[in-house]
Structures are given as structure tokens and as C-alpha cells.
Amino acid sequence: MSLFDFFFPKKPPSASIAKERLQLVLAHERADRDSPDFLPRMQKELLAVVAKYIAIKDDMLRVSLGKEGNTSVLEINVEMPSAAKPVKRAANA
């Protein structure tokens, strides 16, 4: 890097920023597109079940479908709150 470039750094042309942003967002959207459409529903139902017993927030349970070699892998990630508290249940439950 020359001294000139150091003092007057060139901004990347806006077209290359556009390309980078597009590639990133499309990679995400394509992954979503290829997943079966029952996944969001299943995630919601699983969340409802877990939330009955442990106080977790909506974004703490993630469901995804991936591939490892020839087998499809259904991955369910549940993040536990640091001090997992059981949900208080009504006395008569």
C-alpha cells in the first residue's frame, strides 16, 4: 500500500458492495426455499411444548433440515436459559 492510498483510502465501487450483499442474502433465502414447508409449523409446535415446561423465548428453539452424506438430518436446537427455571404450574395441574 502506498502512502497515498493510506491517507486517501479508495472506497470500493458500489457495484461490488451490491454484489456481495446480494450473494449473502440470496444464500440465506435459497436455503430457506429448499426446506420443506412444514418446518416453520413444526418449530412453532415444538416451541409450544418446550415452553410448557421450561421458560424459553421464541428464538431459543431452532429447527433445520440438513444433509450429511446420504442421510437427511433433522436438527433441533434448544438453547437453555442460564438458570433454567421450570414453568410454575397451577396446583391442580
Added chain:
Amino acid sequence: MSKVIVVTSGKGGVGKTTTSAAFAAGLALRGHKTVVIDFDVGLRNLDLVMGCERRVVFDFINVINGDANLQQALIRDKRIENLYIFPTSQTRDKEALKREGVEKVMELLRRDFEYIVCDSPAGIEHGALTALYHADSAIIVTNPEVSSVRDSDRIIGILAAKSRRAERREKPVEEHLLLTRYSPERVKKGEMLSVEDVTEILSVPLLGVIPESATVLKASNTGMPVILDPESPAGRAYEDAVARFVGEQREMRFVMPERKSLLRGWFGRAAS
């Protein structure tokens, strides 16, 4: 054998109707019997771009509902032999394009026409899905701009999942990328995504590049497909794209900044 071509993009305002008009005219000029259909129910515009707005009597919905037959609704172009326009209705009922009705109309058209060009509405709702459903080929109209490229990618996904060919597990819809409103000068300055950028991102074979040109507005002002304007660079680029579509080899034009001679620099400005 007839071929159904959908002109689609997801995003609005990128040049679907301009492309449908130019493409249908181009195919007809080459001697193919062609009909161009407006699928944008409620926002009819193909008639204006084709310059036949005062000749619309019956429309697509009339035919679907059995109020008119196909022959009554088809408008024969006065300039180009073999070219017919099938206007849509201005009804506000977006679901008026009933699936069975459209199916029947497409079947009838397939008997009579070599090429059936479907001008899709913007969006991914009922009208757009109906327009692409019957397609054998798709022309994906894209501007070198982030939102247009993203929406094109979305519509490519929908073509692969929701078309009749996809439903029946037949050979997938043949995809063609048409890059419109391209400005080589701005690409050179790094202000605009290049042909290479867009084809790399979308990975769809390139059918043509249509340069940004004032003649496109001039053509729609007067209701003439831009391909009929011999002075228009966009018209020439459409001509090339149509030729490639039917299998001819044509070199890409209008992708490099124009080299202006000194004389053209001085005198050419007034003319362009």
C-alpha cells in the same frame, strides 16, 4: 408444436410489458404466428404499449366466462402479419383468472399459434402464478440493481416449484435471463452491477442485454413495440435476443461503452 413463453420478473417496472411487446413482435416478424397475452388483470397495459387500446372489445375474462369466444377477443396487429394481442380485463376481481378457464384458453391457443407470449404481472400472487403456470420457457427480465436481482431469484425458485412442468415432474421450464436498462458507462465506473455479476449470481443463461435507451419511452408513448424502431439500440438488442431465442448465434452488443468519435461526440448528442 407451440411454445408458451412467460415474461416474468417478480419486481415491477423492470420492463416486462416492453419485453413482451418487443419479443412477440420480433417472433411474428420472423414469420412465426404469435399471440401476446396480458395477465395483469385490473392493470391492463399491454394494449397501450401495443397501440391497440381503442380496439379492445372483449377480453381474457370475457372468454373465460364464456361471454365471448377467442376469435372475438383476439386483436390482429395492423403493422405485423402473424401477430395477435389478447388483452386482459380491467376488473378488480384478481381471482377472475380461474384455473380451468385459463387452461382451456391455453389449449385453444396452442392449437392455433406457434408462440404464446404471457406478459406476467409483478409480484408472486395469483396473477403471476397463473401467468407462469403453463410456461415452457421463461424470460426473466432483470435490471442490474439489487432489488430486481433478488426478486428474479425468487421467481426462479417459484418457476422450479409451481409451474405445470414442475407439478407434473416434466422437463423443467427453460430459463432465459434478459438484462434490461443496462448502462455500460455506469458499469465501467463501478456504479452498476455488470452482466457478469448478474449472471454469476442468478446462474441463468443470458439471452440478451437491452441497453437503457430513451427510445423505449418514445415507443411506448406512441404505442409501437420498440423493436419496430430502426433507430433504437434497444430495438436492435431485442432483435438479437429473439434471434438467439430461436437458436441463432448472435454476438452480444451494447455491453461495452460506446466509442464516440470526435464528430459523433459533437454532433451525435443532438441526434441521440
